[in-house]
Amino acid sequence: MTTAQHKIGSGFGATTTAAEVLGGIDLTGKLAIVTGGYSGIGLETTRALADAGAHVVVPARRRATAEEALRGFENVEIDELDLGDLESVRAFAERFLASGRGIDLFIGSAGIMASPETRVGPGWEAQFATNHLGHYALVNRLWPAFRTGARVVSVSSRGHHYGPVRFDDLNFERGYDKWLAYGQAKTANVLFAVHLDKLARDHGIRAFALHPGRILTDLVRHLDRQELVDAGMVDESGRVTGGAKTPEEGAATQVWAATSPQLDGLGGVYLEDCDIAEPAPVDGTRTGVKDYAIDPVLAERLWTVSAELTGVNAF
Numbered sequence: 429m430t431t432a433q434h435k436i437g438s439g440f441g442a443t444t445t446a447a448e449v450l451g452g453i454d455l456t457g458k459l460a461i462v463t464g465g466y467s468g469i470g471l472e473t474t475r476a477l478a479d480a481g482a483h484v485v486v487p488a489r490r491r492a493t494a495e496e497a498l499r500g501f502e503n504v505e506i507d508e509l510d511l512g513d514l515e516s517v518r519a520f521a522e523r524f525l526a527s528g529r530g531i532d533l534f535i536g537s538a539g540i541m542a543s544p545e546t547r548v549g550p551g552w553e554a555q556f557a558t559n560h561l562g563h564y565a566l567v568n569r570l571w572p573a574f575r576t577g578a579r580v581v582s583v584s585s586r587g588h589h590y591g592p593v594r595f596d597d598l599n600f601e602r603g604y605d606k607w608l609a610y611g612q613a614k615t616a617n618v619l620f621a622v623h624l625d626k627l628a629r630d631h632g633i634r635a636f637a638l639h640p641g642r643i644l645t646d647l648v649r650h651l652d653r654q655e656l657v658d659a660g661m662v663d664e665s666g667r668v669t670g671g672a673k674t675p676e677e678g679a680a681t682q683v684w685a686a687t688s689p690q691l692d693g694l695g696g697v698y699l700e701d702c703d704i705a706e707p708a709p710v711d712g713t714r715t716g717v718k719d720y721a722i723d724p725v726l727a728e729r730l731w732t733v734s735a736e737l738t739g740v741n742a743f
């Protein structure tokens with residue numbers, strides 16, 4: 429890590445909204461790309477950034493759904509992108525680069541969770557491929573467009589506590605477990621930010637990873653009612669359980685990561701509740717960041733593997 433995993437006392441917290449984070453911040457003239465920016469916390473991220481004056485590009489796997497969700501939004505542009513398809517990633521990046529524009533904020537909010545065993549591309553496990561490899565390839569392909577001062581935000585999860593990156597069986601060929609696969613992908617999201625920050629900081633570009641909180645969104649589309657109860661998302665009667673955030677609150681930490689002057693000069697850290705997270709306690713409580721997610725050696729190893737798998741490396 430380049431900076432300590434310790435709270436800085438931002439003055440914000442779990443109930444801060446994305447709009448509150450942006451109070452007094454004018455993003456006029458800034459360009460943001462928000463993957464998944466048409467659903468859940470991504471949608472609220474798009475709304476908050478656009479309301480603060482940014483031009484927001486939302487690459488969508490389902491264009492019609494994105495157009496419906498973003499109808500009436502000003503300063504928002506929709507394009508097509510399937511993160512599970514590296515050809516689609518390449519095509520989106522080429523279209524964007526051809527537009528000649530620069531990127532100030534990149535927020536990788538798209539993701540899938542606990543999906544049934546699915547293979548994409550050359551047999552890659554879909555959660556790792558979509559949540560990590562797709563974003564890895566996208567950021568590397570877009571690299572020439574990042575402006576000095578830009579930030580890259582990798583939306584991870586407390587789910588990274590489920591497990592590390594399994595370098596000896598990345599694709600779960602020895603047996604699939606949907607939660608271990610989510611954990612691996614979300615750990616990869618953190619390691620990606622750690623190593624990207626190391627590579628990019630000399631160019632004046634910084635990277636962050638984060639847990640947004642627990643928010644009931646379409647992310648749970650692969651879970652049945654009992655699994656939602658078991659995961660603590662809803663109670664037996666289907667009501668959202670205490671401690672859950674609204675989507676506006678869930679978007680706050682990634683918007684803070686992308687824009688807050690409180691993070692100037694920092695990078696390569698994992699955030700929670702609009703602050704830098706503490707290290708995970710040794711008693712196994714699922715809070716803070718696990719050592720294996722911020723280990724710079726593992727971060728470099730994942731970068732090397734990702735470059736080999738995708739054939740893309742901007743550095």
Ligand SMILES: NC(=O)c1ccc[n+]([C@@H]2O[C@H](COP(=O)([O-])OP(=O)(O)OC[C@H]3O[C@@H](n4cnc5c(N)ncnc54)[C@H](OP(=O)(O)O)[C@@H]3O)[C@@H](O)[C@H]2O)c1
Nearest residue numbers: 464467468469489510511512538539585642643645646647
């Ligand atoms: N909600 C939570 O409690 C929670 C907690 C921790 C972390 N997170 C993280 O927060 C992020 C956003 O989650 P959310 O709750 O906002 O979920 P969501 O409402 O399901 O939004 C996810 C977005 O990702 C897009 N997406 C999925 N697969 C894609 C692909 N192959 N290519 C392009 N886009 C794709 C989805 O598009 P389609 O709808 O078209 O598939 C959707 O727009 C995720 O990375 C998740 O892991 C969420």
